Amino acid sequence: MASPGQIIFWSIISIIIILAGAIALIIGFGISGRHSITVTTLTSAGNIGEDGILSCTFEPDIKLSDIVIQWLKEGVMGLVHEFREGKDDLSDQDEMFRGRTAVFADQVIGGNASLRLKNVQLTDAGTYKCYIITSKGKGNANLEYKTGAFSIPEVNVDYNASSESLRCEAPRWFPQPTVVWASQVDQGANFSEVSNTSFELNSENVTMKVVSILYNVTINNTYSCMIENNIAKATGDIKVTDSEIKRRSHLQLLNSKASLGVSSFFAISWILLPLSPYLMLK
Ligand SMILES: *[C@@H]1O[C@H](CO)[C@@H](O)[C@H](O)[C@H]1NC(C)=O
Ligand SMILES: *[C@@H]1O[C@H](CO)[C@@H](O)[C@H](O)[C@H]1NC(C)=O
Ligand SMILES: *[C@@H]1O[C@H](CO)[C@@H](O)[C@H](O)[C@H]1NC(C)=O
Ligand SMILES: *[C@@H]1O[C@H](CO)[C@@H](O)[C@H](O)[C@H]1NC(C)=O
Ligand SMILES: *[C@@H]1O[C@H](CO)[C@@H](O)[C@H](O)[C@H]1NC(C)=O
Ligand SMILES: *[C@@H]1O[C@H](CO)[C@@H](O)[C@H](O)[C@H]1NC(C)=O
Ligand SMILES: *[C@@H]1O[C@H](CO)[C@@H](O)[C@H](O)[C@H]1NC(C)=O
Numbered sequence: 001m002a003s004p005g006q007i008i009f010w011s012i013i014s015i016i017i018i019l020a021g022a023i024a025l026i027i028g029f030g031i032s033g034r035h036s037i038t039v040t041t042l043t044s045a046g047n048i049g050e051d052g053i054l055s056c057t058f059e060p061d062i063k064l065s066d067i068v069i070q071w072l073k074e075g076v077m078g079l080v081h082e083f084r085e086g087k088d089d090l091s092d093q094d095e096m097f098r099g100r101t102a103v104f105a106d107q108v109i110g111g112n113a114s115l116r117l118k119n120v121q122l123t124d125a126g127t128y129k130c131y132i133i134t135s136k137g138k139g140n141a142n143l144e145y146k147t148g149a150f151s152i153p154e155v156n157v158d159y160n161a162s163s164e165s166l167r168c169e170a171p172r173w174f175p176q177p178t179v180v181w182a183s184q185v186d187q188g189a190n191f192s193e194v195s196n197t198s199f200e201l202n203s204e205n206v207t208m209k210v211v212s213i214l215y216n217v218t219i220n221n222t223y224s225c226m227i228e229n230n231i232a233k234a235t236g237d238i239k240v241t242d243s244e245i246k247r248r249s250h251l252q253l254l255n256s257k258a259s260l261g262v263s264s265f266f267a268i269s270w271i272l273l274p275l276s277p278y279l280m281l282k
Contacts, residue, residue, distance in 0.1 A: 035137030039113075041130050043255045045146040045231040046120035048174065048207060053114055054143055056130035060111035066135040069103055069113045074127040081115055083108065096123075122147050122174075122206060149174040149207040150232035152249045155225050157240060158213060166214045168225030168236055172207040173199075177229040179212045184222040222246075230254065 037059045046052035054071070061067055064086050071080035078094025081101040088103070100118040107114075113130055125147040131140040149172040158167035168179070176199055181191035197212040210227055217223060222239040234251040 037132065037134060037137045037139040039130055039132050039139040039141040041128075041141040041143035043144050043146075045148065045150075045253050045255075046117065046124060048120055048122055048147060048149045048172075049204075050120055052117045052120040052124075052145075052147075054117060054128055054130070054145060056113040056115070056132075056141065056143065058111050058113055058130075058132040058134070058139065059136065060109065061134035061136060062109070063135050064109050066133075067108055068131075068133040069108065070129075070131040071101070071115050072129040072131060074129075076126075080128065083113075120147055146231045148229060148231045150229070150234060150251060150253075152234055152251050153210070153225050153227055153236035154249070155223070155236040155238040155247060157238075157245065161213065161215070163215050164217050166217050166223055166225070166238060168210075168212045168214070168227075170210045170227055170234065170236075172202065173210050173227065173229060174207045175229050176208060177210060177227045179210060180226045180228075181212070181214050182224045182226065183217075184224075185218070186221075228254075 039056065039058045042055040044053065044055055056071075067084070067086075069081070069083040071082075073080050073094075076094050076096060078097075079092045080094065080097050081103065082089045082092060083103045083105070087105070090098075093101075097117075102116045102118075104112055104114060104116070113132060115128075115130075117124060125145055128143045128145055129140055130143060132138060151170045151172045153168050153170040155166055155168045158165040161167075168181075179195075179197040181195050183189060183191070191214060194216055195212055195214045197210070199208040199210055201208050212225060214223060214225070217240075220239075220241055222237055225236045225238075227234045232251060232253050235249060237246075237248040239246040
């Protein structure tokens with residue numbers, strides 16, 4: 001029988017051996033860390049129901065057969081996607097991503113490991129890891145993926161209203177955004193007292209239609225309807241003059257890592273409309 005003294009002695013020896021092993025492992029990783037490659041991800045946002053891209057690039061490698069791309073998601077057991085030896089290997093893919101993922105196979109050789117995600121769901125939000133192995137080494141980078149709904153607003157003269165009004169309408173937003181009106185002439189004015197914003201749940205019970213009416217508007221002024229939530233900001237501008245209506249809109253994704261140049265603008269255009277004979281504004 002071992003005495004208490006012997007038990008303590010052997011326990012201490014065991015702990016020393018375990019610690020030595022751990023230190024050897026850490027040093028081992030430090031050495032293998034020299035064979036690390038640069039992997040870069042870009043923060044991005046997905047629009048529910050549409051297709052999204054999780055952006056990831058790495059130092060290119062001329063040997064495609066040596067490249068392994070693994071996409072993982074925090075809290076998900078299986079893989080999001082795996083690409084090795086020049087093709088997809090979906091044997092360990094999680095059920096949640098079945099049939100919804102793809103890499104741009106012809107671009108992998110150039111260092112593009114971006115993942116295309118079909119039919120983005122609210123539950124796709126989270127932290128993803130883009131893990132790469134090439135003949136030069138391995139590396140990984142995390143990516144914060146946000147999901148929600150956002151759409152470009154359309155601003156029109158509201159011909160039904162009793163006073164001269166503008167109507168700003170956007171079909172899909174989630175989470176519920178804030179809507180703020182601004183005007184070029186009365187800069188800094190607060191229009192909350194002369195506008196009315198309503199949110200109407202769409203049939204899928206997640207996204208909502210946004211409608212905001214601005215009352216008592218004047219001619220020759222440019223008005224902006226700004227819709228914003230934690231993932232996107234959209235603006236619709238309108239200018240009504242005696243002879244025409246000018247409109248412009250844009251949508252911008254908001255990112256925590258804007259310094260990486262992630263913000264993307266799309267649909268920037270001035271739309272010129274002929275004078276409407278029904279124009280209420282005088
Ligand atoms: C990767 O390739 C796809 C498809 O051509 C492209 O849309 C995407 O922008 C590329 N990503 C990067 C980071 O170059
Ligand atoms: C204006 O009223 C007509 C008839 O009541 C209705 O059909 C139309 O949808 C309304 N337009 C707007 C922009 O509210
Ligand atoms: C505008 O006024 C409303 C109340 O009238 C206030 O709640 C809101 O914070 C104001 N907005 C700004 C941007 O000052
Ligand atoms: C619009 O202007 C009219 C006349 O000045 C005023 O009576 C009305 O209350 C205003 N409407 C709003 C929503 O402020
Ligand atoms: C705002 O619009 C809603 C629905 O369109 C209406 O019920 C409400 O009375 C309006 N409020 C104001 C202050 O005009
Ligand atoms: C949305 O909610 C309504 C009422 O709560 C329900 O009747 C309808 O089936 C739901 N629609 C979907 C697509 O879940
Ligand atoms: C609007 O601007 C045009 C051209 O600048 C001018 O001719 C017109 O009188 C203005 N209308 C009003 C109501 O200020």
